[in-house]
Amino acid sequence: MALVRSSKLIENPQLCVSRQISACSICRGKKIKCDGLVPTCTPCQRSRRDAECTNGSDKFARGKERSYVTALESRLDRLEKELAQVNDAAVSGTSKGQRKEQSHLNELVSDFGFLSVNATSRDFDGLAQDVFAQLILAPSTLVDLPDSDVEILPSRPAVTSLVQYYIDHDLSLFPFLPEAKIFGSVEALYEGSAAPSDEWTVFLILAIALSSMSISSDDGNYAEALRYAGAAQKHAKTVLLPGSMQGVQMILLLVQYSMQDPHHLDSWYLIGAAARMTVDLGLHQDPPKALRTRDTELNLRRRVFYSVYSLDRATSFVHRRSFSFTDDSTDVVLPNLQPAVLGSNLHDDHPAAELIQLRQMGSKAYQTLFRSGPEPLQDPWPTLYAAFQDIAEWEDKLHSSTLQQAIKLLLRSEASYIKILLLSPPRLQQPLEDYGQLLLVEYAFQFAGTLASLVKDQVNVSLCTSYDLLRTLFVIQRSVDVLSDHTELCFAESLPRPPSVLTSMSNPPPLPVRREPESLSLATSSLTSLDEIIHVLGSKYGISDAWMQAKASLEKMQTTLRIRSIRVNST
Secondary structure, eight states: OHEEEHHHHHHSSBBSSSSOOOOHHHHHHHHHHOOOSSSOOOOHHHOGGGGGGOOTOOOOOOTTTOOOHHHHHHHHHHHHHHHHHHHHHHHHOHHHHHHHHHHHHHHHHHHTTTTTOOOOOGTTTTTHHHHHHHHHHHHSSSOOOOOEEEEEEEEEHHHHHHHHHIIIIIIISOOOSSSHHHHHHHHHHHHTTEEEEEEHHHHHHHHHHHHOOOTTTTHHHHHHHHHHHHHHHTTHHHHOOTTTTHHHHHHHHHHHHHHOOOTTBBBBHHHHHHHHHHHHTTTOOOGGGGOOOHHHHHHHHHHHHHHHHHHHHHHHHHHTTTOOOGGOOOBBOOOOGGGGGTTTOOOOOOOHHHHHHHHHHHHHHHHHHHOOOOOOBBBHHHHHHHHHHHHHHHHHHTSSSOOOHHHHHOOOOOOOOHHHTTTSOOOOOBBBHHHHHHHHHHHHHHHHEEEEHTTTTGGGGGGHHHHHHHHHHHHHHHHHHHHHHHHHHHHHHHHHOOOOOOOOSSSSOOOOOOOOHHHHHHHHHHHHHHHHHHHHHHHHHHHOOHHHHHHHHHHHHHHHHHHHHHHHHHH
């Protein structure tokens, strides 16, 4: 009963200040106690003087401002001061300053959660937008984007071509912007009537398209992408709005760019901010039917939510971190992805539906295997069998779909990565059985062959993001570990029995039987493919310490396999 009452209070809160500083003008004149209810206090309601009560208006007694407004302004003032301290610590460059900076950032992000992003209008007077943009950009900026201007626009056909490239390659997977809105922003830009949100949208779309087409951090496409991203960032304080779906859309553009430029921006912080705003706006729940939301508006809400969901899951998968929100907390019908819904007939964004479904399957199992509780997981196999069967059925459907072959390869490579990830939970009560080790290696071979087929064509490399490089580095680490620690098992010609699970209705995924020379040949070619992938993606996104370690471990394992192959072939 208490839970029901608590739920009703949450859904229909009574707005009242926590500490009454000033009575309304009516109660103050009568010298009676005012309870501070907004928009009309109880005494005014009883005396039927609702229209005269000043609790819900801007008319406050001099020196006795409303406590709610005062509290917000006080909090924002404190955040500004702390942000200045963070900047000072960053400039100092010392380890002590860096620790202080991180501590302040954590506190700022924590405080951000207490600010109601729905509290718009007069109470913020533009100050909140300034602080909000800094809260988004300060923790997510690794290296400052260059200060740049776009004084002379490229030719209209050139811009239209890049915008269409973005629509075909990126918007088709994350359809959070109506195409009509995109082309409307382009039109406004060339007519000289562009709002800051128009410039932000077009400049970031150009930056995303050009950085996708880049094959190296030294080429002209990447330099142009940086110029447009720097020009867009000047509008951050104006377009990164708290409490609006447009604010979420603008951050999602920044997330997409950060996935192509991990040197300057950290996508994990950005998608976390977008997810926080999504939940605060209630986009993670479909509105009640009684509201009679228009179909186009409802469908756009759903597209925005599932774009946030999909990007949040992808980011958590590659960094092995917690989700911003759980699946159980959401209740949103899948959006209608037919072009006609949002007045567009330019392309079919069906790939988004396949990607959402894949990440939903991965999300469900990941939540159980990685974030199930403080105690080590006793038996992962019921969850693994169910997830692998669901993904296998999804792969069968994908194979017969009409999607472009390059999109199929991209989705299949992620499916293989998710299976490898699920076979690598951090806290198991017992080590993974031999059957699980062989499954992991088999999925690593599938991942290597699929992604290598994609990146061998320079045109298709533009479909990849820095997340594909992170996935490849993880696959190298796990597959080399298993090949090193379980060499005899991996090349044995007999297979171990799969773990038996009484409670599972799913069948264990099958393992192929191979002769040792065939297994050695497949392992060698797969490691070569992984080497080729990190060469291509490392050139595109930059060489890191993790890249160097992966390269060294690959070379060592390749040498080991060559020696074993010589020995096997000589017998």
